[in-house]
Amino acid sequence: MKLKRFFLFFVAVSLLPLSMVYPPSLWGQTEAEQLKWYHDKTINLIVPHGAGGGFDIYARLVAPFFKKHIPGVNIIVQNITGAGGLRGRNQVYTARPDGLTIGFTTGAGMIFSVWSGLEGVQFDLRKMNYLGRIAYESQVLALSNRGPLKSFQDLKKAGRPIKLGFSGVGSDDYYTTAIIASYFGYKTDPITGYSGSREANLAAVRGEVDGVQVQASSLMPLFKSGDLIPVLTLAYKRDPELPNVPTAIELAETPEAREIALAMTNIFVVDRLFFAPPDIAPSRLNFLRRTFDKIVDDREFLEYANKAKRPVDPLKGEEVERLVREILKVGEQKIQPLVREIAKQAR
Amino acid sequence: MIDAALEGMAMLFTIKSMLFMFLGISVGMVFGAIPGLSGQTALAVLLPFVLGMEPVTAMALLLGAHVAVEYAGSISAILINTPGTGQAIATCWDGYPMAQKGEAARALSISATSSALGGLFGFVVLVAFIPIMKITLMALASPEYFITAFVGLAFIVVLGGGSLIKALISGGIGLMIAFIGLDPMTSVPRFTFGQLYLWDGISLIPIVVGLFAFPEVAMLMAKGGSISRIELKGSQWGLIWQGIKDTFQHWGILLQGSAVGAVIGVLPGLGGTVANLAAYGLAANTSKEKDQFGQGAVDGIIAPESANNSKEGGDLIPTIALGIPGGAGMAILLGAFVMVGLTPGPDMLTTGLKYTFAIAWILAVANLLTTAIGLLFCAPIARLSFLPVYVLAPTIMAVCLVGAYLDGNEIENVFLAVGLGFLGYMMRRTGYPRAPLIIGVVLGGIVERYLHMSLKLYGGLFFLRPISMFLIAIIVLTIAAPVIYRKRMKAAAGVTR
Numbered sequence: 001m002k003l004k005r006f007f008l009f010f011v012a013v014s015l016l017p018l019s020m021v022y023p024p025s026l027w028g029q030t031e032a033e034q035l036k037w038y039h040d041k042t043i044n045l046i047v048p049h050g051a052g053g054g055f056d057i058y059a060r061l062v063a064p065f066f067k068k069h070i071p072g073v074n075i076i077v078q079n080i081t082g083a084g085g086l087r088g089r090n091q092v093y094t095a096r097p098d099g100l101t102i103g104f105t106t107g108a109g110m111i112f113s114v115w116s117g118l119e120g121v122q123f124d125l126r127k128m129n130y131l132g133r134i135a136y137e138s139q140v141l142a143l144s145n146r147g148p149l150k151s152f153q154d155l156k157k158a159g160r161p162i163k164l165g166f167s168g169v170g171s172d173d174y175y176t177t178a179i180i181a182s183y184f185g186y187k188t189d190p191i192t193g194y195s196g197s198r199e200a201n202l203a204a205v206r207g208e209v210d211g212v213q214v215q216a217s218s219l220m221p222l223f224k225s226g227d228l229i230p231v232l233t234l235a236y237k238r239d240p241e242l243p244n245v246p247t248a249i250e251l252a253e254t255p256e257a258r259e260i261a262l263a264m265t266n267i268f269v270v271d272r273l274f275f276a277p278p279d280i281a282p283s284r285l286n287f288l289r290r291t292f293d294k295i296v297d298d299r300e301f302l303e304y305a306n307k308a309k310r311p312v313d314p315l316k317g318e319e320v321e322r323l324v325r326e327i328l329k330v331g332e333q334k335i336q337p338l339v340r341e342i343a344k345q346a347r
Numbered sequence: 348m349i350d351a352a353l354e355g356m357a358m359l360f361t362i363k364s365m366l367f368m369f370l371g372i373s374v375g376m377v378f379g380a381i382p383g384l385s386g387q388t389a390l391a392v393l394l395p396f397v398l399g400m401e402p403v404t405a406m407a408l409l410l411g412a413h414v415a416v417e418y419a420g421s422i423s424a425i426l427i428n429t430p431g432t433g434q435a436i437a438t439c440w441d442g443y444p445m446a447q448k449g450e451a452a453r454a455l456s457i458s459a460t461s462s463a464l465g466g467l468f469g470f471v472v473l474v475a476f477i478p479i480m481k482i483t484l485m486a487l488a489s490p491e492y493f494i495t496a497f498v499g500l501a502f503i504v505v506l507g508g509g510s511l512i513k514a515l516i517s518g519g520i521g522l523m524i525a526f527i528g529l530d531p532m533t534s535v536p537r538f539t540f541g542q543l544y545l546w547d548g549i550s551l552i553p554i555v556v557g558l559f560a561f562p563e564v565a566m567l568m569a570k571g572g573s574i575s576r577i578e579l580k581g582s583q584w585g586l587i588w589q590g591i592k593d594t595f596q597h598w599g600i601l602l603q604g605s606a607v608g609a610v611i612g613v614l615p616g617l618g619g620t621v622a623n624l625a626a627y628g629l630a631a632n633t634s635k636e637k638d639q640f641g642q643g644a645v646d647g648i649i650a651p652e653s654a655n656n657s658k659e660g661g662d663l664i665p666t667i668a669l670g671i672p673g674g675a676g677m678a679i680l681l682g683a684f685v686m687v688g689l690t691p692g693p694d695m696l697t698t699g700l701k702y703t704f705a706i707a708w709i710l711a712v713a714n715l716l717t718t719a720i721g722l723l724f725c726a727p728i729a730r731l732s733f734l735p736v737y738v739l740a741p742t743i744m745a746v747c748l749v750g751a752y753l754d755g756n757e758i759e760n761v762f763l764a765v766g767l768g769f770l771g772y773m774m775r776r777t778g779y780p781r782a783p784l785i786i787g788v789v790l791g792g793i794v795e796r797y798l799h800m801s802l803k804l805y806g807g808l809f810f811l812r813p814i815s816m817f818l819i820a821i822i823v824l825t826i827a828a829p830v831i832y833r834k835r836m837k838a839a840a841g842v843t844r
Contacts, residue, residue: 051391052679057686060395081755083546084529090543119536120543146485163804169534191803192532193796198678202671208488208804221670221690307398308686347533 034287039072044095046103048088051079058134058272059104061305065295084170085109086120093123097277099284102131107270107320108172111327115339118170125324127278129285132292133315135272138235140216140245141177142228146207152231152251155181161189165200165209168192169346173213176234176264178342179335180248183257190346204228216242217311234265256334263330269315270323289317348477348700355704358403359712367404368709371411372717378412379419380431382560383552383750386416390679397683403705405687407713410706413676414466414713417619417655418721421458425451425648426574426731427743429560429750433551434619434655436785437627439559440506441640441647448643449577452729456590457645458652459721461601464594465653466714468605469612469660473707476613480668480696483613490809491818492614493797498822499621500790502628503783506640514783517774521787524549531796544759551620552754554788556747557767562775564743565768567736579733583726591722593645600630600646601653608654612661619655620789626654628786659710667695667703 029037045063049055059077066075080088085105092103110128113121143149148158155162162181166174169192181188191209194200201219204212205227212228216239222228223242230245238247249265252258274292276285295301296314305312315323358364371393378389389412397405420435425442438458445454476483503518504511527538528548539545567574594601604626611622630650631640640647665671670691672678684691695703731739751764774781801809810819 050387052387052394052682054682056391057394057682078756081547082757083543086546087543120546168529168531170529191800192534193800195796196678198671202484202665202669203489205669205671206485206488219670221694227669304398309688347535 029283029287031287031290034284035070038070038099040074041100042074042076043099044101045075045077046088046092046101047077047079048081048085048103048105049079050081055104055106055272057308058310061308061310062104062134062274062295062301065298065301066291068298068300069291069294083120084113084168086113086118090120090122092275093128093277095277097280099276099280099288102274102276102288104134104272104274106172107133107273107324108176108267111267111324111331112172112175112339113170115331115336116170116175116343117340124278125328128324129276129278129280130270130317130320130324131274131276131285131288132296132317133270133273133320134296134313135311136235136269136313136315137271137311138216138233138239139173139176139213139268140219140230140234140239140242141180141211141213141232142204142219142223142230143211144204144207144209145227145229146205147210149210150229152246155186155231156184158186161187162211163189163191163209165194165203165212166190166192167194167196167200169343171197172268173197175339175342176267177213179260179338180232180264182338183254183260184248184251185253192346201228234261234268236265236269259330260334263327263335266323266327267331270320270327273320274317285317292317351700352474352704354701355706356708358701358705359407359708364404364407367400368407368411368713368716371408371413372415372713372720375412375415376419376717376720378431379416380422381750381753382423382429382431382556382747383753385432385754386413386434386676387679388753389413389416390676390683394679394683394686397687400687402684402687402689402702403709405683406702406706407709409680409683410709411713411716413680414656414659414710415717416676417466417659418459418462418652418717420655421462421648421652422455422728423746425454425458426728427560427739427746428563429556429743429747432619433555433789434623434658435651436551436555436620436789437623437651437782438648440627440782441642441644443563443574444641445643445648446574446729446732447576449575449579449732450586450643451575451732452583452586452725453590453593454643454648455725455729456587456722457593457648459718459725460591460594461604461649461653462656462721463714463718464601465605465608465656466659466717467711468602468653469609469657470707470711470714471660472609472612472657473660473663473710474704476664477696477700477703477707480664484665484668486814487614488804488812488814489797489800490805490812490815492617493794493801494810494815494818494822495611495614495625496617496621496790496793496797499625499628500786500794502625502631503786505628505631506780506782506786510778510780513779517779517781518783518787521784522791523787524554524784525788525791526795531792532799542759544757547755548792549763549788550754550760551785551788553751553760553764554767555785556751556764558771558774558781558784560743560747561764561768562771564740565772566775568740571736573735574732574739579730583729586729587722587725590725594649597646597649600634600649603633604630604650604653605657607650608657609661611654612658613664614661617793619658621793622654622658623651624786624789626650656714660707663706663710666691667706670695 047059063075063077095101178188200212203209223230233245233247248261252261375389378384420430420432421438424430424435424438425446428439428443430436442454529546607626608622611617627650630646634646636644666677672681751760
């Protein structure tokens with residue numbers, strides 16, 4: 001500890017002459033200056049999801065560690081729900097870019113809301129700043145054990161559209177399943193109106209619909225009991241707990257389908273992310289990103305998250321930014337028109 | 348199975364678990380009694396504390412809070428005509444009139460006693476269903492949800508008071524409010540006037556504050572005096588004892604309300620507000636003191652209060668059996684289950700059976716403890732209804748407006764509540780019943796969703812499914828039987844005369 005402080009002091013002193021030559025506005029502030037700036041200030045962490053839900057739990061696990069790594073800073077977690085999370089995301093995007101307002105939400109949700117041309121979206125994903133991803137959970141297409149379809153091959157042979165349950169048209173799983181289907185040779189018949197994914201899952205267990213797309217971890221017990229049959233995952237590699245379930249990338253038969261499968265997988269790879277408004281000074285953005293890196297590397301944090309049974313699988317902000325840009329590039333040509341079409345058909 | 352039941356009980360009856368349950372109940376009471384602070388908020392606040400706790404202790408803390416919220420929501424419903432949570436809306440409609448008669452303590456005591464007995468009923472249902480949980484869940488599908496909610500909509504007519512036309516207009520306004528927001532099937536914004544605020548529809552608390560609390564405050568201020576029309580005399584304990592006796596004497600309505608609650612609990616997605624409203628509506632139709640409904644009828648408090656507590660037992664069934672939460676509060680509990688190392692789902696009925704029983708025991712004990720605390724505080728709380736208006740009116744206004752804001756942290760809610768306050772006042776002055784409006788708001792969206800899904804999945808004749816037919820038969824019998832019985836009695840009386 002003392003050594004570290006000494007080292008910091010040493011770095012600061014050695015940089016001192018440099019600051020005399022170049023004013024800080026030119027080369028950016030040092031970490032020490034950022035730390036000093038944040039002292040006694042309050043960070044608003046906006047969570048556009050309900051209190052007690054998955055996103056909220058993550059945000060509240062992380063929040064105290066901002067305090068630990070930025071001494072003297074205060075952080076408030078605010079649940080700003082409304083308009084399916086749009087209100088909170090807009091609020092972060094339009095906030096003053098001083099590094100005191102950050103958000104935590106679903107990247108997939110933001111991408112689909114932009115692509116579908118949802119009215120009310122105020123953010124541009126290319127301008128948004130990303131601090132990092134905290135966790136990745138593979139998405140699984142699961143079929144009901146009480147229905148006639150039991151495997152991925154059955155979907156193609158069904159000879160009818162596959163009934164899938166969703167809470168609404170705007171949900172990530174709604175677009176994902178339809179896009180995968182259109183490139184993998186089957187059709188879907190979306191059943192919307194369930195009051196949430198939990199009710200749609202129950203409908204699938206009951207056999208009222210043929211299947212649902214879910215987060216693998218949330219329904220593992222139902223896979224084990226055989227009530228739901230996982231047939232496809234959206235991930236780079238197979239889920240270690242579901243070694244017999246192929247990924248969409250593996251199942252793709254044409255190069256085009258493979259490209260789409262990869263893009264769809266990437267969308268969920270950037271799912272649980274911390275983000276900040278555009279036009280933050282580069283030095284401050286960098287400071288926030290490095291703070292995030294320190295938190296997800298902090299042994300105490302990892303133990304804490306492990307106790308809460310929340311997986312942590314971090315990705316740096318720079319990498320998230322690169323992925324988002326790549327997704328937008330591939331997607332705007334091939335996926336966005338499809339998303340628009342799907343959204344239009346639903347109406 | 349008996350081993351598991353005993354083991355579950357032993358895990359609960361430790362000093363630590365009981366202390367945490369007490370703590371949970373205290374938090375739940377406060378959150379429940381303040382409009383706008385919901386049960387979900389109470390659970391979300393407590394959630395971080397359960398990290399690293401033993402499963403049973405954690406469940407005692409959280410379920411204690413969960414149960415207490417259900418009861419405490421009725422405190423403000425009875426005292427200031429504004430339910431602390433949506434699950435206590437119907438409790439206003441006879442609880443508050445009873446308080447106006449100077450019997451707030453009696454109303455509170457009826458509410459506490461029927462909450463406990465309803466909760467115990469839920470406990471019995473939960474335990475009885477443990478072996479057949481899964482079969483039950485598999486049998487009930489969208490058409491049954493639709494039928495249940497649709498019957499609730501029919502109560503608009505029952506709760507109209509005098510004029511049927513006025514009841515229908517009021518219910519229609521409620522339905523119109525229910526359809527504001529994103530279309531649940533197509534996600535197209537409806538009646539939102541370009542406002543993101545309206546996308547999620549209008550939430551219940553500002554509506555209730557506007558329609559029920561404001562007109563009462565306005566009337567009170569015009570009239571002076573206090574909520575109770577008579578002066579406080581003597582001890583409240585007589586009234587409290589009277590309330591306990593009332594509840595046991597009206598056991599028929601108690602059982603009926605509890606049964607309604609349990610059934611609605613098993614259907615995840617309908618929720619406690621529907622249970623509360625449906626039990627009230629049904630009681631308004633079958634009760635012997637039908638004509639006194641809305642004027643402080645005992646049955647009008649017993650039915651909704653027993654239903655919202657017995658619902659909890661039913662609610663736990665999908666949560667435990669499949670790991671799919673029965674409601675929003677249950678979704679948070681589910682998160683907590685995982686955090687303390689329990690895996691909800693089929694395992695809870697085999698290897699984790701002792702935990703399932705522990706949860707059932709917690710539910711039963713927490714209900715009794717909540718009621719004991721509730722009864723103890725009846726007398727001081729009831730005194731509020733005897734306070735002079737110049738103390739009470741500003742306080743109620745402040746609490747209600749803050750409550751409206753807290754519901755989603757949206758300032759728009761406050762303006763909406765004030766605006767609806769005028770509507771509520773006009774409705775009151777012109778004799779339009781306000782209960783049908785609430786029913787329209789609560790059930791409109793649910794009926795629409797399940798009708799759409801039933802039609803799409805089962806076709807136009809979806810109600811001919813055997814289980815649907817069975818459900819319809821039960822409902823028709825429950826509603827028709829008392830009417831036929833009374834007609835026969837009248838006819839018989841006519842013959843002898």
